[in-house]
Amino acid sequence: MSGGFTLGAAEDVGGNGFVLDLIASLVDASLLRRTDEGGGDARFGMLETIREYGLEQLAAGGEMEASAGRHATWCVSLAEQIRRTGRLSQRGGLVTLEAEHANLRAALAWLLGRGEVTAAQHLAGLLAEFWMRHAHWAEAEIWLERALEADEGEPTAARAEALVGLNMQLWARDDFARADQLLDEAETIARAVDDAGVLAYARLHQGYIALFRGDLELALARGEESLATCDAVPQGFSCNGAFWLLARATLEGGDDDRATELHERLLASARAGGDEISLANAHYGLALLAERRGEPRSALAGFAEAAVVCRGFGDRSYVTACIDGAAAAAVALGRLEPAVRLFAAADALRAAVGVARFPRYDHEQMVAAARAALGEERFATVWASGAALSLDETIAAATALAHLVTSPDGDPPTVAAGLTAREREVLRLLIDGLADKEIAAALGIARRTVSSHIETIRAKLDAPSRTAAAAIAVRDHLV
DSSP states (O other): OOSEEEHHHHHHHSOHHHHHHHHHHHHHTTSEEEOSOSSSSOEEEEOHHHHHHHHHHHHHTTOHHHHHHHHHHHHHHHHHHHHHTTGGGSHHHHHHHHHTHHHHHHHHHHHHHTTOHHHHHHHHHHHHHHHHHTTOHHHHHHHHHHHHHTOOSSOOHHHHHHHHHHHHHTGGGTOHHHHHHHHHHHHHHHHHTTOHHHHHHHHHHHHHHHHHTTOHHHHHHHHHHHHHHGGGSSSTTHHHHHHHHHHHHHHHTTOHHHHHHHHHHHHHHHHHHTOHHHHHHHHHHHHHHHHHTTOHHHHHHHHHHHHHHHHHHTOHHHHHHHHHHHHHHHHHTTOHHHHHHHHHHHHHHHHHHTOOOOOOTTHHHHHHHHHHHHOHHHHHHHHHHHHTOOHHHHHHHHHHHHHHHHSOSSOHHHHHTTOOHHHHHHHHHHHTTOOHHHHHHHHTOOHHHHHHHHHHHHHHHTOSSHHHHHHHHHHTTOO
16 A cells, blocks of 8 residues: 555544544644645645554554455546546546556556456556556556456456456557457457447457558448447547547548537537546647638647646646647747747657647748748747746646737737737736746746836836736736
């Protein structure tokens, strides 16, 4: 067991009153510390010395195995509950699994050490999408490979789930040949054990791999099949996966009208069910369609919105693709410095996460064109400023740029107030609630320059504070 736990986990071990009193006394003695941020279950961290002492006492009393077993059962139950309720596609579920990651590791190690291979495969399969979304690919491969290699018994649905889970971890390095092999084995096992849910799950993922490999005919066939069988898939919001497969394959096939319809259906379904991953997929696909129609403002807004959603559920790999899309839209709008800054930020984020760039045939050409237009010295300066942005600053910059290019410029009331074009840009972002650092990142200027602009805006609007300046601007329709 790890050195941290949720109150819900602790209550499973003993009576409510006893557990609450014990936890309260340990917190009062500074032997436990609360580590959650006030949302969901209360979560506590345990000092390592307390953990070691507790383990010694459990071992001395002959209770170690029983306690570890209850702990593993709770971990499996948590993972099942998060998938069953669809929280695997939501920030809350993914954040919970991240917080419990040490406990989940301990449970997997105990199950494998005890030879409980089927339970270990089941738990690893349940965790596969979390591992993929939060870029734990290498660790995920280790656990899934260990669980699969330990299996010497009859084929089980749990093994098929683990095979599908391992296939997901291979996407980051484009190892689709092995992914196909894993899914073929998963399909064979699912048919052998007559498990319709796992069979549908494996077939859906075969469609994903077909899409990634450019086999649009197979991807569309699997998408249509998955829509008919999605209720059986052991995955929250599973029909949205089928919608996305069909929508993206249709987009890649060039049927823009049908692709738009399918992405809009996906968007409505995702909003209705609270499926944040599918929400990001819908925004991203609609942005690609806007780009294809020659509507860079709509594309920029869509990519920025997808990035915000991805950031919420912690998928930093997907965020980089969204930022690249926003940068490409900025190039189309002639906003070369913001575009270069976003391209650089996306490259730096990819290096930090350890993932390859999403295929984009014109990426290098756009960067080269921007370099030629800006000149080598200016390009290098802007690139360096973008590479230094944090993830939050990068998303703020993309969002702010989307707001700027979709807002009417040269607003007569704003001009009447004596504000320059740059001051109008700063004012719009100030109204959006951005901090000086975020405004600076969005506009590619120094933070001190932003502060100076805000002081000038306050003077011109006779506003006693930045909040008052924003309020006056809204009241007088200056934006």
